[in-house]
Amino acid sequence: MTQTAPAQPTTRNSARGWILGGGAALALIALAVVGATLPSPAAPSTRWNVVLITLDTTRADRLGCYGYGRADTPTIDALSRQGVQYLRCYSPVPVTLPSHSSLLTGLDPPRHGIHTNGPDALSADAETLAELLHGEG
Known part of the structure; x- marks a missing residue:
């Protein structure tokens, strides 16, 4: 996956930080929903299986997949590598x-x-x- 730009650092109390965090959370949710809705090749079905995972107060500038070097988010980072990563998401x-x-x-x-x-x-x-x-x- 190709990134066009690393996330810009934000201050803890900035509105942009909240928006980026919310955007990252929404992007991860969308990623989880899209991945969960794909039919399983082993068990074809006409019904969808949807797992919706939401994250609250998660800041994009503190996730490894958005360039934070000291992140301890290996599962989120792996999910990001296997799916779509959004650089501009807004809540x-x-x-x-x-x-x-x-x-x-x-x-x-x-x-x-x-x-x-x-x-x-x-x-x-x-x-x-x-x-x-x-x-x-």
Whole structure:
């Protein structure tokens, strides 16, 4: 796999660090979902097997696959070598619940209704990935 540029170091409290971390987490999630949805050659099936792995508060500039020399992330680094590595990923918001809600619905916070980690409720018309997959069997 060819990288076009190493990740730029960020400060611990910068918004860019949060966005890069969220982007790295979303990239790893997308990688896991795509890999998990491929049918097994040993057991062909018309149904998908999906494993969704999410990471919270993981910064791209602290992962070996993004150029950090002192990283202790061998499993993530190996997964990155076997799949697609994104250099520019963005989270719609640097807060866990609304960011995950966006990932699982494909909608931004104003459309799915989750704005904080508080008592917000998901919009009734926001279909989640779980509902979509359930509908497919």
